[in-house]
Structures are given as C-alpha cells and as structure tokens.
C-alpha cells in the first residue's frame with residue numbers, strides 16, 4: 001500500500017484552481033518532488049497535505065487512514081520552508097527542542113533527541129548560539145533538525161535551498177538527500193529548479209497550471225517527456241516543426257523536417273503537423289566516416305561557446321531554423337568555429353515527436369522502450 005495517497009485532489013481559490021485533480025501515490029521512504037514553474041500549484045498541494053488548506057475535492061490518505069479532517073498539528077508532519085522560520089530569540093538547542101516540548105516529551109528524552117538531530121546536521125558545536133549568529137546554511141540546518149527531531153511520518157520541504165548561494169545549495173541538497181535516506185523518511189519536496197529535482201528525487205511530478213503533467217523517475221521525465229511542456233521545462237531541447245504523412249500498415253510514416261524527409265515509427269496512425277523534440281546533446285555532427293547517419297541535414301555554425309566540459313553550438317540549418325548542438329569530450333581536432341559548414345544527424349532514434357498541440361507523443365522512439373511509470377496512481 002502507498003504510504004501517502006493523494007486521490008483526485010483539487011484546491012480552489014475562488015475561481016482559480018490552485019491544484020486540479022492531483023492523483024499521486026508515494027511509497028514509504030520515497031523522495032518525491034513537485035516540480036513546475038511559479039504559480040503551478042506546488043505550494044498549494046504541499047499546504048493541503050500539511051492540513052493548512054482543506055481541498056474542495058478528493059481525499060488524502062496516510063497509509064489506510066483518510067486524513068481529510070485531521071487538523072494540521074495532528075498529522076505528524078515535519079516541515080522545512082524557504083524562509084528558515086526559526087525563532088530568533090531562542091538558542092539553536094531550544095529551536096530544535098520546540099516541537100518536542102509542545103508534545104510534552106520528557107526533559108531527558110528531549111536532550112537526547114535534540115543532540116541526535118543536531119549531530120545529524122553537524123551543528124552540535126553551535127547548540128548554544130542564537131540563530132542571528134549563524135549563516136543561512138546553518139539556519140536551514142536548524143530548520144531541518146527541528147523538522148526531523150519529532151520523528152515525522154512525512155517530511156515536507158518547500159524550496160528549502162532557494163535562499164542559499166549556489167555552492168551551498170549543492171552541498172545542502174546532497175546532505176538533505178543523505179539524511180533523508182538514512183532516516184528513510186517519506187519526503188515531498190517542492191522546487192522550481194529542474195536540475196535540483198533531477199539530482200535529489202526518486203520520482204518527480206511535473207505540474208503546470210495546477211495539473212500534473214507527468215510522474216516519473218528523473219531519467220524518464222528527461223528522456224521520455226509525455227508532452228511538449230515537460231520536454232521544454234526539463235533541460236534544454238530543440239523543437240523542430242515538421243509534417244507527418246504516409247502512415248503505413250507496418251507502423252511507419254514519413255516525416256518532413258528542415259528540408260529533409262525520413263521514416264519514423266509511430267505509436268498509431270497520425271498525419272499532419274508534428275513537433276519534433278531533440279535535445280542538444282543528442283544531436284551529432286556527421287561526416288563521411290560516420291556510421292549509419294539516419295537523417296542528415298546541412299547547416300552552418302553561427303555561434304560556439306566553449307564551456308570546458310562541452311561546447312555549445314548554435315547551428316543554422318539550410319531551411320533557416322537554428323538548433324543547439326552540445327558536444328562533450330572535446331579534442332583539439334574536433335573544435336569548430338563560427339562559419340563552419342556542418343552536417344547534423346537529426347537522429348530519429350532519440351527524438352520525441354509530439355502532435356501539433358504538443359499534448360501527445362506520436363512516435364515510438366528509443367526512449368519509450370525504457371520502463372516508464374507515468375501512471376499516477
């Protein structure tokens with residue numbers, strides 16, 4: 001049985017649907033991330049789970065217990081927010097002890113558990129300090145210790161790293177993940193940062209306008225996006241418009257893109273405009289020696305940016321469209337410069353093709369062979 005089950009939950013603010021029919025089942029110990037742009041409903045869903053909002057539709061279960069009518073303070077949830085929300089007038093120790101005192105835990109047990117929690121976040125040596133004497137990263141660690149010290153059944157984190165600088169963010173996200181794994185706490189994490197989501201999550205739900213677009217493991221979301229929104233929101237991709245025609249019994253059809261045409265396998269019959277999505281690192285330059293290029297199109301490099309581990313090229317195709325190509329493992333001899341004429345394999349094997357509206361995947365691409373868990377419940 002799922003540890004947390006969100007069943008067709010909708011939360012309205014007058015006529016705005018903050019969350020629209022969310023269906024999610026989360027396993028014990030899972031690190032589950034709600035990812036999406038500003039205003040997509042991440043915080044609303046988190047606050048509904050916490051019991052700060054009451055959903056208008058649907059139900060929430062913790063195990064087999066329906067908790068729709070359980071007040072927030074009885075849900076046994078630990079929370080960490082973007083603003084550290086720690087008490088400025090209390091010491092680090094007292095901040096962490098707060099939830100235990102409220103639960104009338106004995107003084108001896110409070111001492112033991114607070115020290116354990118501070119040890120986990122490596123703050124034992126600062127236990128007598130006031131929060132104002134601590135850095136942002138240290139303050140967020142107090143918030144984390146305070147959330148886990150109550151031994152919550154569920155840990156909710158709302159953009160906990162957004163106030164930290166880039167380097168500290170990387171360190172903290174890996175610390176959070178390790179702590180979460182070692183405690184095996186089911187965690188729901190909110191972020192709008194797709195790289196962060198890919199790095200920390202067991203699974204991700206991508207939201208847009210209150211609706212879940214896709215649920216899957218990080219690689220599934222990245223390699224097999226279910227619609228144009230997800231392909232665009234996660235990572236970088238090239239969208240190339242084309243036409244799909246001539247569907248045959250064997251499941252193949254002809255796609256015309258950027259002045260060339262080639263065969264693709266479709267999931268089912270389709271003809272009409274299509275949107276072809278291919279990631280910059282999946283595109284490759286080809287020459288006479290390349291093995292089996294499938295869909296070669298000519299172009300000219302109009303901008304190259306050397307970034308050490310990779311070079312990012314902007315390539316203008318012969319039909320005028322500009323695509324991004326990222327090359328890794330660069331050797332001196334491979335470097336290309338502005339104005340170079342190149343040929344690119346549009347590589348249908350790894351591309352995802354959407355219908356004209358960008359709502360459905362129409363091709364059966366290599367990535368669809370990966371097992372996907374896009375079903376919500």
Ligand SMILES: Nc1ncnc2c1ncn2[C@@H]1O[C@H](COP(=O)(O)OP(=O)(O)OP(=O)(O)O)[C@@H](O)[C@H]1O
Nearest residue numbers: 013016017018037038039040041042043044045192
């Ligand atoms: N208290 C409220 N009253 C009215 N509308 C609200 C309220 N809270 C959220 N909304 C609306 O509900 C939608 C979802 O908001 P929410 O804060 O959940 O988004 P979010 O994905 O967390 O965004 P952000 O990343 O900017 O925090 C938005 O359209 C927002 O304007």
